[in-house]
Amino acid sequence: MNVLQEIIPNVKNMKQLQNLVLARRASQIKEELRQSEFSNLCFKFTCSQRVRKPFKEVINVSWGDAHKTGMKPLSFVQQVLAACLYPQLVNSDRLPVGVRQRAQSLLKGCDGGSVGSYTATRGISERVHRVSEFITRRDGGAPSYPENIFISPGSQWNILNVLVNSEASHRTGVLTPVPCYSIALMSIRGLGAVTVPYNLNEEQGWELQVEELHRALESAKGVCNPVALYVINPGNPAGYVQSRKSIQEVIQFVSEKRLFLLADEVYQDCVHGENSEFVSYKRVLAEMGPPLSDTVELASFHSASKGFMGECGLRGGYVELVNLDLAVMKYIYKLFSTDACAPVLGQFALDMMMKPPQPGDPSYPLYSMETQHIRTTLVHNVKRVLEVVNNLPGFCCQPVKGVFAFPRLHLPPKAIQKAKEMGMQPDAFYCMRLLEEAGVIVSPGCDYGQKEGTHHIRFYIMTPEDTMEEVLRRLSSFHTQFMKDFS
Amino acid sequence: MNVLQEIIPNVKNMKQLQNLVLARRASQIKEELRQSEFSNLCFKFTCSQRVRKPFKEVINVSWGDAHKTGMKPLSFVQQVLAACLYPQLVNSDRLPVGVRQRAQSLLKGCDGGSVGSYTATRGISERVHRVSEFITRRDGGAPSYPENIFISPGSQWNILNVLVNSEASHRTGVLTPVPCYSIALMSIRGLGAVTVPYNLNEEQGWELQVEELHRALESAKGVCNPVALYVINPGNPAGYVQSRKSIQEVIQFVSEKRLFLLADEVYQDCVHGENSEFVSYKRVLAEMGPPLSDTVELASFHSASKGFMGECGLRGGYVELVNLDLAVMKYIYKLFSTDACAPVLGQFALDMMMKPPQPGDPSYPLYSMETQHIRTTLVHNVKRVLEVVNNLPGFCCQPVKGVFAFPRLHLPPKAIQKAKEMGMQPDAFYCMRLLEEAGVIVSPGCDYGQKEGTHHIRFYIMTPEDTMEEVLRRLSSFHTQFMKDFS
Structure with a gap:
């Protein structure tokens, strides 16, 4: 045997x-x-x-x-990463000056000036700051703090480890949408948690309806101990976008029911169509003001694999954690530290996603x-x-x-x-x-x-x-x- | 609260x-x-x-x-990776022909010819084959099968997930050396398992002595259910190298005691000094012949972060699994698939570690x-x-x-x-x-x-x-x- x-x-x-x-x-x-x-x-x-x-x-x-x-990959991303890998190219006049400058500034954050060095657990400090600047800008000034951000290899499911209490008498439950991104379901179940399904309303363009969240939570009674709600916006597999009002309702719900809110927002750059606009959970939460904005525990995910860049193979993403207790943050830090660090080139790709070439930059017209x-x-x-x-x-x-x-x-x-x-x-x-x-x-x-x-x-x-x-x-x-x- | x-x-x-x-x-x-x-x-x-x-x-x-x-990074690695990221370089005569050829052949294995695509769960097929060829060559012909290999981001600790039985009455135990690579200890404990320490003999140059393994296993009685033995060869933190005889004894021990053998062999390229030679656990196991070679369950780790290449930041490594049951292999495949895939450039670095430039190649003299x-x-x-x-x-x-x-x-x-x-x-x-x-x-x-x-x-x-x-x-x-x- x-x-x-x-x-x-x-x-x-x-x-x-x-x-x-x-x-x-x-x-x-x-x-x-x-x-x-x-x-x-x-x-x-x-x-x-x-x-x-x-x-x-x-x-x-x-x-x-x-x-x-x-x-096709974006030329700016290709050129900058090539120059970072083979710094002789930085001195080559065959690359645009903006590319060379970005490559130099990225390499400055690496120990030994090499992409081959390990970085800090939560990512290269300058890159983490770049992420928090992006979030603040995106969310109309609602502040984001670098110490709340972890750069990771893309999918940040080890964050879910914190949810699973193997010693509790009831198994940990996570509310998940129907339909739901399949890897999320596998990861949650793989960690030993139970998924508690809530239906999106197909006939209403896959709308998330808060009454359905109440029904789902009720259904978990006696089965498991629900501790978190997982939402995907913009949707996957169904390509819907949540309205500000819908997000407000969800935040109210998790606050009442004391659930940790996991917001998968990796497709935020690719929204289109009339009356469609991406608004982040973080922004809506901040705008709702205290006590909600000070208490609701939120994790928001984003990734360089998605968006216009689409660099899936480089593996770079981030999670922002809001309103988590310091002891919990320390625990999460330890969880991440067992993985050494996210790939350096994935961190660089994320940096370029967070701050692409701006009007006036030599690389802007092509970008x-x-x-x-x-x-x-x-x-x-x-x-x-x-x-x-x-x-x-x-x-x-x-x-x-x-x-x-x-x-x-x-x-x-x-x-x-x-x-x-x-x-x-x-x-x-x-x-x-x-x-x-x-x-x-x-x-x-x-x-x-x-x-x-x-x-x-x-x-x-x-x-x-x-x-x-x-x-x-x-x-x-x-x-x-x-x-x-x-x- | x-x-x-x-x-x-x-x-x-x-x-x-x-x-x-x-x-x-x-x-x-x-x-x-x-x-x-x-x-x-x-x-x-x-x-x-x-x-x-x-x-x-x-x-x-x-x-x-x-x-x-x-x-300094190896020039060959830098040049090939830069050419893969920015394929215009492949057509540039500023790169040696061997570099351009390797880059072309690496990109051929990527969907869309881009390093930005996801790869198969266990890694790009051609790269996985390269790993198994390396192992076969290294181990004097003892066969290695691509279907037993998973390319991963370097540290392959999620493999340990298979060990932890959260539903058993006794907690899962893993025998670990004293001293032991610290991240291994953190990872094993983080998964909810118990580490069962066995001492290496400092006075004998940090030798692993099999009597000590017996003592450690005995000490676990009533505390936990030991299911695996973790060994590090060449050593970390202590820089010893195990002899063939010592490895044989360890294999006999795990076979008798029915333990899964986890061999961390990431420093195998950097052995030096008189009477020191790295011999892999896989090779010794194969040479011991049946029934041991057909039954002992072994996981062996290696990584592009170590060796002469030292590309820690790219994140590429592998685990070879030997004698595992098909149902277990399927389960491990699912575990890996929740992480999407290892970074493509880490997979490429591993490829170059598995097959560096050979005598006669234009890149060989510099390499x-x-x-x-x-x-x-x-x-x-x-x-x-x-x-x-x-x-x-x-x-x-x-x-x-x-x-x-x-x-x-x-x-x-x-x-x-x-x-x-x-x-x-x-x-x-x-x-x-x-x-x-x-x-x-x-x-x-x-x-x-x-x-x-x-x-x-x-x-x-x-x-x-x-x-x-x-x-x-x-x-x-x-x-x-x-x-x-x-x-």
């Missing part, structure tokens, strides 16, 4: 993400395509043994990862042109997605104000029956067929949680325009055939 | 590292020095308000961080010269450290075969008394004085655990030669005065 197998607590409780199953299958398909291309070139005889795919490459829009879909292009692309893609998807029978997509579309999918009973026979969730079955037959990876709604009996798919829309057109073309043609096959 | 304060389980159980206290104080001193320099330049009148320091800068040799002490220089520096520094430290009254340092010196410090009773009065551990008191009076940061033995009544300091010796000379000069002069003051 295997030693580790005996001692692991909850192997079975951790759900397998269908998204990862799809990603693994996609790798196999890519390999098959590569071999098939190779066979076509060299020999003809092996081809017949394989089922030919009606596509030449797989397009993955299942992750919130702009570069993966072919969006501005590139970000404007991304913005235009996003708006174009949203328009096209809604046009196409809402015209397909069985699909219904709410307005998209962020970077994800999360349309509802009314599947024919025969398709649901077929999925059941195969031991799959109906929307996971749909996604697997879409991958096999059209070479497009989107995520099934079952990964995020959804109202009983409803099905969805999520896909990322911050892609080059032609990629999005190709996705929509493949999706339309696949969907039409799928609905025919199962009618 | 604060919400979070109520729900945190073990705030008080997590020990404060004195090393971090010293680092914070050092930041203040640096700021004082900066202001004092500024005052000297501008006004004279403020200086008198401050205690003047007899040094102009603080030297930090308390971390295993080569670049922090002024060692070889630079690493040879580091090797010579290390050997020189070890010799000087032993000469100087062992000639200071009250110091006794065992042979150093790795990158840390961990001399024993026989403190005068008056110094121990003074430390007690100040509520400090005696060696932490010594280190704080060394910082205040000589501007050198070393770590106190109390951070690592040490035999009752003994005291030590740890310092890193992979520094430029003149830095090490300056450290030794300051240490000697401080120590002489300290011993006089407390005689």
Whole structure:
């Protein structure tokens, strides 16, 4: 008998993400395509043994990862980071002067002037200050303090460690939205906490309604001890944006019920559409004044992986902690210190996100042109997605104000029956067929949680325009055939 | 009453590292020095308000961080990473052809050809294969399988999550050496496990003796349920290297006692001195043959932060898992997947560590010269450290075969008394004085655990030669005065 197998607590409780199953299958398909291309070139005889795919490459829009879909990195970010890594470039006149200056100032904060040194636990001091300046500016002057900020490798789930009381008689509960970012669900459950679902109202554009929070909290009675509320704004997987009024209601609720508020705000830069504006929880809390502004305990997350920069692979993000007790802050500091520090280049990327080139800087014109292009692309893609998807029978997509579309999918009973026979969730079955037959990876709604009996798919829309057109073309043609096959 | 304060389980159980206290104080001193320099330049009148320091800068040799002490990054690594970040450089004839080729091949493994994309959970497939090729070569052909390898941001402590059974009646125990790498102790305890100390034999050059493992395991009876043994080879904080025979004994022991073996081997590249050779646990296990080689469950860690490259800030390392059950491997995969992926540039650094330029490559001569220089520096520094430290009254340092010196410090009773009065551990008191009076940061033995009544300091010796000379000069002069003051 295997030693580790005996001692692991909850192997079975951790759900397998269908998204990862799809990603693994996609790798196999890519390999098959590569071999098939190779066979076509060299020999003809092996081809017949394989089922030919009606596509030449797989397009993955299942992750919130702009570069993966072919969006280009911002030149300013590329140039500055290259100059930091190879400082000889700082003296090269091939780089704009603003780039060289930024690189020099970033390197000054590194011990030994090298990106290869460890930094302080909460991040390089100058970078942490930059984050707090950004927050203060963003929030109309509501103060942010560097000592409340931790720079981290992007996802800051170890902050959740503080929530889980393994010695309590009741298990720790965290209120989570339905639908919810899947990695958040996995992380919370992986830490041994219980997720307490509250539904967002799809028909009202995925609105968060405070009565539903009350219902959810009530439902936890006798099951677990709810200590925190997790909100995602702008939404993921559903691309909604909360209004100031809705945020105020949530703050009132957590204050009454004495819950720690976890605000995942990583998509704050990518809001678009009429009457849509991102307002941070921190700002609304500050504007509500005492006693709320002095007492509600809040953690707000942001990341260089998202926004126009989209530097997922560099790993840089931050969490701001508001109104936490000093003893708790010390504990969190220790938690972070066991991870040494966030990657230095991720910290630099975050710095550039916090303070991009300004009008008058030599790098501004190019930076501005590139970000404007991304913005235009996003708006174009949203328009096209809604046009196409809402015209397909069985699909219904709410307005998209962020970077994800999360349309509802009314599947024919025969398709649901077929999925059941195969031991799959109906929307996971749909996604697997879409991958096999059209070479497009989107995520099934079952990964995020959804109202009983409803099905969805999520896909990322911050892609080059032609990629999005190709996705929509493949999706339309696949969907039409799928609905025919199962009618 | 604060919400979070109520729900945190073990705030008080997590020990404060004195090393971090010293680092914070050092930041203040640096700021004082900066202001004092500024005052000297501008006004004279403020200086008198401050205690003047007899040094102009603080030297930090308390971390295993080569670049922090002024060692230079390897040119090949700098150039390749810069070219990956800013691919225009790949087409520039200012970079050697080998550099451009490596950068191109690294970028080929990234989705969208960008370092800004997320990678697979266990790392970019090609990089994972490179790691397994390295291990196979290093271990004389003993096979290593890519599916057993996870690339991670450097410290892979989340692997320890698998060990902690929060539902068992007895708490999970992990056997840990005395002295032990302090972050390992913090991480194990932070996860809610109990550390079960076993002593290394200082008088025998910090040898690991198997009788001591038996004693330690016995001592855990009734206290906790020991499930794993943590070993560090080459040693940290004490710079010893285990012999093949010693490793065989440890493997026999874990097999008999059914323990999971965690082998921290991150300093494997920096072994020096006569009769010293690094042999991996994986290799010895394979050579011992069945049934041991098929049954002993082993995790072996390595990192790009260490070795000649010393790229701590990029965050790239790996863990190889041997003989783990498939269900356990799936669980570990899920644990890793909640962290998205390791930083791409850390993965690239690891790749270059696994396969540096080879003889015949255009980049080889420079690479070889630079690493040879580091090797010579290390050997020189070890010799000087032993000469100087062992000639200071009250110091006794065992042979150093790795990158840390961990001399024993026989403190005068008056110094121990003074430390007690100040509520400090005696060696932490010594280190704080060394910082205040000589501007050198070393770590106190109390951070690592040490035999009752003994005291030590740890310092890193992979520094430029003149830095090490300056450290030794300051240490000697401080120590002489300290011993006089407390005689």
